[in-house]
Amino acid sequence: MRRRIDFMGLRKVFFGISIALVLISIGAIAVRGLTFGIEFKGGTVIDISKSQGVTIEEVRKTFDQRDITDAGIQTSEGGAYIIRITETDPQKATKLASDVASELGINTADYQVMTIGPNWGKNITNRALLALSLSMLAILVYISLRFAEWKMAVAAIIALAHDIIITLGIYALTGRELTPNTLAALLAIMGYSLYDTIVVFHRIRENSQYLVKQTFFDMATDSINQVLTRSINTSLMALIPMVSMYFLGGETLKDFAFALVIGLISGAYSSVAVAAPIYATWKSSEPKYKALSKKYAAQSS
Numbered sequence: 001m002r003r004r005i006d007f008m009g010l011r012k013v014f015f016g017i018s019i020a021l022v023l024i025s026i027g028a029i030a031v032r033g034l035t036f037g038i039e040f041k042g043g044t045v046i047d048i049s050k051s052q053g054v055t056i057e058e059v060r061k062t063f064d065q066r067d068i069t070d071a072g073i074q075t076s077e078g079g080a081y082i083i084r085i086t087e088t089d090p091q092k093a094t095k096l097a098s099d100v101a102s103e104l105g106i107n108t109a110d111y112q113v114m115t116i117g118p119n120w121g122k123n124i125t126n127r128a129l130l131a132l133s134l135s136m137l138a139i140l141v142y143i144s145l146r147f148a149e150w151k152m153a154v155a156a157i158i159a160l161a162h163d164i165i166i167t168l169g170i171y172a173l174t175g176r177e178l179t180p181n182t183l184a185a186l187l188a189i190m191g192y193s194l195y196d197t198i199v200v201f202h203r204i205r206e207n208s209q210y211l212v213k214q215t216f217f218d219m220a221t222d223s224i225n226q227v228l229t230r231s232i233n234t235s236l237m238a239l240i241p242m243v244s245m246y247f248l249g250g251e252t253l254k255d256f257a258f259a260l261v262i263g264l265i266s267g268a269y270s271s272v273a274v275a276a277p278i279y280a281t282w283k284s285s286e287p288k289y290k291a292l293s294k295k296y297a298a299q300s301s
Contacts, residue, residue, distance in 0.1 A: 007224045007272060008217040008280055014273035018162055025169020032172045037179040038084050040125045042116050044093040046083040046100070050110040053079065062100045072177070090115040128183045135190055136160065143198070147205055151282050156197045159275035163193050163266040170262050181255040189263030192238060196231050196271035203227050204276065208283075215296050216289040220280035224272050235268040 007014075038045060051059075056073060059081055063071040072084040087093045097113045100106075136157060143153035164186055171178060203223040211219050242264065246257035283289055 004221070004225050005228070006221055008221045008277060011273075011277035011281065014277060018270070018274050021169070022162060022165050025165045025172070028169045028172040032175070034168060034172055035175055035177045036125075037177040038086070038116055039180050040122075040178065041086075042088045042120070043084060043086045044088070044097075044113060044115045046081075046085070046093075046097045046111060046113055048081040048083070048101075048106060048111045050106070051079045051081055052105055052107075052110075054104045054106065056081070058104060059083070059100075062103050066096065066099075068096075088115060088117055124180065128180075131183070131187065132164075135187060139190070139194055143201075146198075147201060149205070152201050152205075152279055155275045155279040155282070156194060156201070158278055159197055159267075159270040160190050160193055162270050162274050163189055163263055166266045167259055167262045171259075176258065177255075179255050182259050185256050185259035185263065188260060189267060192235075192260075192264055193267030193270060196234065196268060197275045199227050199231060200224055200271050200276050201279070204279070211289075211292065213296070215293045216284045217280055217293075220276060224276055228272065231268060231271065235264055239264050 048059075056075060059073055060071065063069070063073075063083075063085070068085055070086065074082045074084075085093070085096075087096065093115045094113050097111060098108075101108065101111050139160065140153045140157055143156050144150045147153075167186065167189065168178075171182070200223065203226055204220050207219050207223050208216070214222070239261065242257045242260045245253050246261060249257060284293065
């Protein structure tokens, strides 16, 4: 017989863990701040596809000699480099890239220069925030209509905010750059987390229709245990390719995979330890279920 995990009995522990993680994440974001890629703040990307055997130390030295000490240099497969600098003037950036390539013996055809102005970056940031906000609103409306229960929708949104804040907090702690790939991953995280939450909510809703000899908390615990194996398997199947992508993929894929790995783990946790307990606590305070709890307690004593 499979062991039953008392999720509702442990809800205060789960809430404590989540509150601690969220506070740490908010503190990290407030103190260390988020590191935005040039796509958001403007700058230049120099993409060297063939480095002719040049080492990363040699690349960094050429920029240091030009008083550019904050160049972000990432290696890619096949000896390629992706270099990010804060220069926003296209002509200066092109001249700099040409000088560096010439000094390193890199052919003109083996590198590309892309400059992004600060206004374009600001526009991308605003659009990203708009996309996240609209996604949250759409989720709120969808769950409210799907289950005819706005309390479920609010609990799901709280769980999604929990996942996003923790993901951003880890980015702040590690100093990793936020790129458009990160935002794409955040939207994907919302989808994965919402799927797990809906599976749990659907089972709770089904079981609540036959609630007679149990409290709402006990029924919710049973509901989570009934879908727990499915949720774990689904999360593992999603995590395996993301972990592989992070360790074996290029830098662009790593940006996407890093955020998704964090979000998938957080989302799997929040569905059963945040969204469901919040909803169950809220519903248990309703007169109907309060009376049922008192009746059940009286029968048990």
